[in-house]
Amino acid sequence: MRTHERRPLALLVVLSFSILAGPAHAQDADALRRELEALRQQFASVTESYAQRLKALGDRLQQLEGRDAPAAPAPVPSAPPPTTTMTATAPAADAPTLADLARPRQPFALAQPGRVLLFDIGVSGDFVTDFTSPTRERRHDGTFAGRENRLFPREVQLGFFGRIDPYASAVVRVSAGEEPTQGASSSRELSVRLDEANATLLTLPLGTTARFGLMRPRFGTLNTVHQDDLPQVDRPNVLARFFGEEELDGERGIEAFWVLPFSTYHELSLGVFDGDNETAFGRGSLRDPLLIGRWRTFLELQELGGLQLDVSAATGTTADRHRNTVIGVGGKYKWIGAGSGFPVLTLAAEGLGGFREMDSDSGGNARVERWGAYAYAQYDVNRRWAAGLRGDWTELPVERGREWALSPYVQFKPSEFLRFRLQYKHTEGRGAVERSAEELFLQGSFILGAHPTERF
Amino acid sequence: MRTFSRPLLCALTALAFIATTLATPIGAPAQSRLRVLATLPDLWAITRAIVRDLGEVRVATRPGQNPHDLEIRPSQFVLVKRAEILVRNGLDEDAWIDPIIESSGNPRLLRGAPSVVEAARGLTILKIRTGPIDRSLGDVHPSGNPHFTLDPGTLPVVTGNIVAGLARLRPDLAERLDANRRAFLDEVAAAARRWSDALAPHRGAPLVSYHDSWPYFYQAFGLEELGIIEDRPGVPPSPQHLVALIRQMRERRAKVVLVESWYPTDMATAVARAAGARVLVLPQSPGAVQGTDTYIAHLDFLVTSLVRALAE
Numbered sequence: 071m072r073t074h075e076r077r078p079l080a081l082l083v084v085l086s087f088s089i090l091a092g093p094a095h096a097q098d099a100d101a102l103r104r105e106l107e108a109l110r111q112q113f114a115s116v117t118e119s120y121a122q123r124l125k126a127l128g129d130r131l132q133q134l135e136g137r138d139a140p141a142a143p144a145p146v147p148s149a150p151p152p153t154t155t156m157t158a159t160a161p162a163a164d165a166p167t168l169a170d171l172a173r174p175r176q177p178f179a180l181a182q183p184g185r186v187l188l189f190d191i192g193v194s195g196d197f198v199t200d201f202t203s204p205t206r207e208r209r210h211d212g213t214f215a216g217r218e219n220r221l222f223p224r225e226v227q228l229g230f231f232g233r234i235d236p237y238a239s240a241v242v243r244v245s246a247g248e249e250p251t252q253g254a255s256s257s258r259e260l261s262v263r264l265d266e267a268n269a270t271l272l273t274l275p276l277g278t279t280a281r282f283g284l285m286r287p288r289f290g291t292l293n294t295v296h297q298d299d300l301p302q303v304d305r306p307n308v309l310a311r312f313f314g315e316e317e318l319d320g321e322r323g324i325e326a327f328w329v330l331p332f333s334t335y336h337e338l339s340l341g342v343f344d345g346d347n348e349t350a351f352g353r354g355s356l357r358d359p360l361l362i363g364r365w366r367t368f369l370e371l372q373e374l375g376g377l378q379l380d381v382s383a384a385t386g387t388t389a390d391r392h393r394n395t396v397i398g399v400g401g402k403y404k405w406i407g408a409g410s411g412f413p414v415l416t417l418a419a420e421g422l423g424g425f426r427e428m429d430s431d432s433g434g435n436a437r438v439e440r441w442g443a444y445a446y447a448q449y450d451v452n453r454r455w456a457a458g459l460r461g462d463w464t465e466l467p468v469e470r471g472r473e474w475a476l477s478p479y480v481q482f483k484p485s486e487f488l489r490f491r492l493q494y495k496h497t498e499g500r501g502a503v504e505r506s507a508e509e510l511f512l513q514g515s516f517i518l519g520a521h522p523t524e525r526f
Numbered sequence: 527m528r529t530f531s532r533p534l535l536c537a538l539t540a541l542a543f544i545a546t547t548l549a550t551p552i553g554a555p556a557q558s559r560l561r562v563l564a565t566l567p568d569l570w571a572i573t574r575a576i577v578r579d580l581g582e583v584r585v586a587t588r589p590g591q592n593p594h595d596l597e598i599r600p601s602q603f604v605l606v607k608r609a610e611i612l613v614r615n616g617l618d619e620d621a622w623i624d625p626i627i628e629s630s631g632n633p634r635l636l637r638g639a640p641s642v643v644e645a646a647r648g649l650t651i652l653k654i655r656t657g658p659i660d661r662s663l664g665d666v667h668p669s670g671n672p673h674f675t676l677d678p679g680t681l682p683v684v685t686g687n688i689v690a691g692l693a694r695l696r697p698d699l700a701e702r703l704d705a706n707r708r709a710f711l712d713e714v715a716a717a718a719r720r721w722s723d724a725l726a727p728h729r730g731a732p733l734v735s736y737h738d739s740w741p742y743f744y745q746a747f748g749l750e751e752l753g754i755i756e757d758r759p760g761v762p763p764s765p766q767h768l769v770a771l772i773r774q775m776r777e778r779r780a781k782v783v784l785v786e787s788w789y790p791t792d793m794a795t796a797v798a799r800a801a802g803a804r805v806l807v808l809p810q811s812p813g814a815v816q817g818t819d820t821y822i823a824h825l826d827f828l829v830t831s832l833v834r835a836l837a838e
Contacts, residue, residue, distance in 0.1 A: 107697070236638070239628060270628065277607070277631035329607050329631050335600040368600030376599055410788050411592055452790065453595075454762075485761050486595065487661055518661070523622040525598045 189232025189240075190520035196225045196247075196298040201510040213304050213495060213509055214315075215250045221512075222248045222258075225297045227265065231520070240269045250315050265320060280326040286319045288327065288339040288364045289382045291400030291420045293317050301418070301448060301458070302479055303493045303511040308422050308442030308464035312396060314349035318384070321346055321360065335368040345386035350396060350424075350467070352389035360386030368526070375405035375415075378526060392427035392435070404526060412452045419445035424467045440465040456481040462497075471501025479511075487517045560696060563609035563635070565620035566593055567811040568675040569645055571821040573613050573688055575710040580699055584609065586623060589813025592788035594665065594737075594760065596622050606630040611695055613688055616644030617651065619672035643691030648683045649674055652741045664758030673810065677742035678718040678825065682711060717822045721829045722747060728836045734775060734803070735784040736794050739810045743828070752780050755794055768797060775801035782835045786810045806835045 199221040200214045207218040214222070227245040234240050243266040248258065268283030286294055292301075292309060297316070304310070309317050323343030330336040345351035345360030353360075366380040378401065385395040400420035407413050421443035430436035442464025450456040462475040479493035491513040499505045560581025564570035570585035577583050586602050587593055606612075606626050612635040614620050627635045634641040651670035659668050674680045685707045693700035725747045732752035733744065738759065744751050753771045757763055774780075775797075783798040785791050787809045798805045808831060809815050812824035 236636075272628060272636060273633040279629060279631050327629070327631075329603050329629070331607065333604070335604045337600070337603070366600070370599070370601040376601065378600060409590065410790050411595075412790075485661075486665060523596065523598050523625055526600060 189230050192229045192231075192520040192522075193518040194225075194227045194229070194296075194298045194515065194521075195223070195518075196227075196515040197221060197513065198224045198303060199512040201512075202507060206505075206507050206509070209505075211503070211505055212507065213310075213497075213511075217248055217250075220258075223260065224248070227296070227298070229520075231522075234269060237273045238269050238271050240267075242267045263320075277328055277331070278326055279328070280324060282324040284320060284322050285325065286317075287321050287323075287325060287341050287343060287362050287384075289318050289362050289384055290364070290398040290422070291378075291380055291402060291418065293319075298515045298517075301416070301446060302460055302477060303491050303513045304477075304495070306420070306444035306446075306460065307462040307473060307475055307497075308420075308444055311442065311464050312350060312422050312424055312467050313347055318347055318350070323356075323359070325362070334370075335366075337364075337366045339364045339366075343386075348389065350384075350388075350394055351386035353387035353391065354389075355387075358387035358391070360384060373408065375403060376526060378402045388426070390429075392429075394424065394426045396422055396424050398422045402526070410452075412450060414448075414450035414456075416448040416450075416458075417446075419443065422464075426467065428468070438468065440467050454483050456483075466502055469502035471499065471503045473497055473499035473503050487521070489513075489515050560692060560699070561608060561610045562613060562692070563605055563611070564613045565623050566615055567813050568821070568824075569613045569615065569688075571812040571819060571824065572645075572675065572681065572684060572710075575821060576685060576688055576703055576706050577692070578706050580702060580706075586620075586626075589811060589819065590787060590809060590815075592786075593619055593622075593811075598622060598626055602626050603630045606635055607632050609635060611635075611641045611643065611692060613643045613645060613691070615672050616646035617669045617672035617674075618667050640694055641691075643688050645684045645687050646672070646674060647687050649680055652745070653738070662758075664756075665760035666758075671738060671741050673739050674742050675821075676740060676810075676825075676828075677746035678714050678721070679746055680742065681714055681821075685711060713822060717825065718746075721825060724829050724833050725749070728833070731782075731836055732775075732778040732780045733782055733784060734771065734780055734797070734801075735786075736789050737786050739786055740784060747829075752778055755783070755797055756789075763793070768793075772797055772801045775803060781838075782806050782832070784808055784832075787814055804835060804838070806831060808832075 198214065198217075200212050200218050202212045202218050206212045210216045210218070212218040214224075223246065225245050225247040227243055229241065229243045231241045232239065243264075244262065245265045246260045246262045249261050264284060266283075266285055268281045268285045270279060270281040272279060274280060286296075288294060290309075292305065293313075295301075305315065305317055321341075321343040323341055325339060325341035325343075327337060327339035330338060339362075341362040342356070343360040343362065344356060345353045345358065347360075351360050362382070362384045364380060364382040366378065368379075369377045371377060380398075380400045382398040382400075383395065384397075385393065388394050398420060400418070402416070402418040404417075405415045421441065424438070424440045426438045426440070427435050428438055442462075444460060444462045444464075446458055446460035448456055448458030457480045458478070460475075460477045460479070462477070463472070464474075465472045475495055475497040477493055477495040479491055481489065481491045483489045491511070493511040493513070495507075495509045495511065497505070497507040497509070499507075558580075560577055560583075562573055562577060562581055562583045563586060564573050564583060565586050567585055567587060567589045570583060574583045584605050586605055587596060602623075603626055606623070607630045609632070612623070612627075614623060614637075624637060627633075627637075633639070636642070651674070654670035655663070655666060655668055659666060675684060689700075689703045689707050692703050729748040730750055732750045733740070734753045734755065735751075736755045738754050738756070741751060743749070753774060755763055755768070755771065757767050780801060781803050783794045783801075783803055783805050785794045785805055785807050787807050791805055791807060794805050797803075808828055809818065809824070812821060813819040815827060818824045818827045
C-alpha cells in the first residue's frame with residue numbers, strides 16, 4: 071500500500087526533472103555556443119593585435135636601421151576588422167527575465183593580466199597625542215580617556231583585501247592600539263583585535279550586493295569611515311557618546327545593499343547583526359538582533375558641487391534586555407574648484423536621536439529620549455594644506471547631562487600617504503560630565519602599500 | 527509580543543516615501559542601443575567615434591579632472607549601474623572604478639568579465655618599472671605609463687580592442703561598429719599626417735613637463751623628453767632635482783615646460799623663468815577645453831598650441 075502511494079510521487083519527480091532538464095540542456099548548449107563564439111572572437115582579436123605589434127616592431131626596426139632622421143611618427147594603419155561571425159545568436163535582451171535575475175551570473179576569468187593571484191595588503195598607522203591639564207589627566211575624562219598627555223598608537227591596522235573568486239571579494243583587518251581606560255587605572259598595553267573580516271557577494275540576483283561576517287555596518291555618515299580616515303582627529307562627541315569611542319564597529323552579521331535603479335543615486339542597505347556594541351546595545355544575540363537600515367542619496371550639482379544625504383535607523387536590545395533605537399540624519403556638501411581640483415570646501419552635519427527603554431525608579435519601564443549633533447566645515451587650500459572647524463552638541467544617552475565642544479584644526483599632507491593634524495578642542499560639560507576641558511591633539515598617520523580610493 | 531519601535535517605523539516609512547517620490551525611474555532603454563561607460567575622457571572620445579549612433583557612451587570622470595587622485599562620487603555608481611559594457615584603460619590609471627563596480631550591483635562590469643574592455647591590451651607599453659617599486663618613488667604606475675592614447679599610432683590596437691569587446695556583447699552590430707572604426711582610423715591617419723607635418727620643424731626639440739603624461743606623444747612626433755618636474759608622481763620635487771633640471775634646460779636651450787591643466791602652475795613657472803623657457807598649459811584629455819571633445823579636435827589643439835609655443 072505504501073509503495074503505491076510513493077509511485078505517483080516518484081513519477082512526479084521524474085516528470086519534473088524531465089520537464090526542467092530539456093530547456094536546461096538547450097540553454098547549456100546555447101550558452102556553450104555563445105562562449106565558443108566569444109572565444110573565437112577573442113582569438114581573432116589577439117591574432118590581430120599580435121600581427122599589428124609585429125608590424126610595428128618591424129617598422130621601428132627599419133627606422134632604426136636607416137636612422138638618418140629622428141623617428142617619424144608611427145603611421146596609422148587601416149586595421150583589419152575584428153573577425154566576427156555574423157551567424158551569431160541574437161543579442162541579449164536588455165530587460166532581463168525573471169529566470170535571468172534569479173540565476174547567479176556566469177563566471178569569468180579570474181586573473182588580471184600581468185598580476186599574480188595575490189590580494190592587496192595595506193598597513194595604516196595612526197598616532198595621537200592629547201595634551202591637556204593635569205586635572206583631566208588625573209580624572210581620565212579627556213577625549214582619549216586614560217591616554218592624556220601621552221603619544222599613543224590609536225590604531226595600527228593591517229588590512230588584506232581582494233577577490234575570493236569570480237563571485238565574491240573579502241576584507242580582513244587586524245588592528246592594534248591602546249584601548250580607552252576603564253575606571254581609574256591607566257593601561258599602556260596594546261590590544262590586538264580583529265576589526266573586520268567579511269566577504270562581499272557580488273553576483274547575487276536583483277542587483278543585490280551582500281556581505282557577511284564581522285564589519286562596520288552602514289549606519290549614518292561617519293560610522294563607515296575608519297579611524298585613520300576621519301575628517302578630524304577624534305570622532306564627534308555625539309557619535310562617541312552614543313556608540314563609544316570607535317562608534318558602531320565590529321558587528322557580526324549580514325548586510326545587503328542595493329543601488330536602486332533610478333536616474334539619481336539612491337542606495338538602500340539593510341542589516342541584521344548580533345548587537346555587540348556594548349555602549350548602545352550589547353545583547354549580542356541573534357534572538358534579539360540589532361537591525362540597521364540606511365537610505366542614502368546623492369545630488370550631483372555639477373560645477374556647484376555635490377550633496378549627499380542619508381537617513382539611518384538602528385534598533386536592538388541592551389545587555390539588560392531593554393530596547394534601544396537610534397535614528398540618524400546626515401548631510402555632506404562638497405564644492406571642488408575647477409582645473410586643479412582645489413580649493414575644496416566641505417560642509418557636513420549629522421544628528422542622532424536615541425530612544426531607550428530603562429528601568430524606572432518606580433519599578434516599571436521608562437523611555438529616555440536623547441539628541442545630539444555635530445557640524446563641520448573644512449577648506450582645502452591645496453593638495454597639502456587644509457583647515458576646518460567642528461562644533462559638537464550632545465546629550466548623554468543614559469545619564470543626565472550634556473556637553474558642547476568647539477574644535478578648530480589644521481591639516482598638512484606631504485603626500486597622499488602621510489598626514490599630520492593639529493587640533494584644539496574646548497569642551498564644556500554639564501550634569502554627569504560636568505567639566506571645562508582644553509585639549510590639544512597632534513596626529514600623525516601614514517599608509518603603507520595598498521590603500522582604498524578616497525570617497526566623497 | 528514585541529513590536530518595532532515607533533521611531534524606526536517612522537524612519538523606514540520616510541525612507542520608502544522619499545525613495546519612491548523623489549526618484550525618477552530610469553526609462554527602459556531601447557533594446558538595440560548600446561550603453562557604454564568609459565572610465566576616462568580619452569577612451570570616451572574614442573569609443574564615441576566608434577559607437578556613433580549605435581548607442582550611448584558616458585564617461586565616469588569629468589573632462590579636465592585629474593584621474594590620478596580621483597575621489598569616488600556616488601553619482602558614478604549610477605553610471606556603472608546603468609552600463610552594459612565598460613571601456614577601461616587597463617593600466618591602473620582608472621583602478622578607482624573597481625570599488626565603485628563592487629558596490630554598484632552590476633557584476634557584469636567586474637574586472638575580467640566579458641563586458642569589460644581593457645584598451646591597453648596588445649600595446650607596447652612605455653616606462654614599465656623594473657626593480658624594487660615602493661612609495662618612495664611616489665604614486666607610480668607599476669604597469670607602465672598609461673597615457674598611450676596621446677600617440678595616434680596606438681589607436682588601431684585600442685579601437686580594435688573596443689570593437690572586439692562591443693561585438694562580443696552585440697554581434698549583430700559588429701559590421702557597423704567595424705565600419706565606424708575604419709572610418710575613424712582613416713580620419714585619424716589623415717590628421718596624423720597633418721600633425722607630423724606641423725611638428726616636423728621641431729623634431730628632436732627638448733621638452734620638460736610637470737607630470738609624466740607625454741612619453742607617447744613625444745614618441746609619436748619625434749620630440750625629446752628632457753625631464754619631468756614632478757620626478758616622483760604625487761610628491762613635490764626636491765630643490766636638488768629642480769636645480770639639476772634647470773641647468774639641463776639651460777644647456778639644451780629647452781623652450782617649453784608643459785603643464786597638465788589640472789596641476790598648479792606656480793612651480794613650473796618658477797622653473798621656466800629660471801631656465802629662460804615658457805610654460806604651456808595643456809589639457810591631457812579631450813573635452814577640458816571647449817570644442818575639443820573629440821579625439822582629433824583634442825590632438826589638433828595640443829599640436830597647434832605646442833607648435834605655436836615652440837615657434838616663439
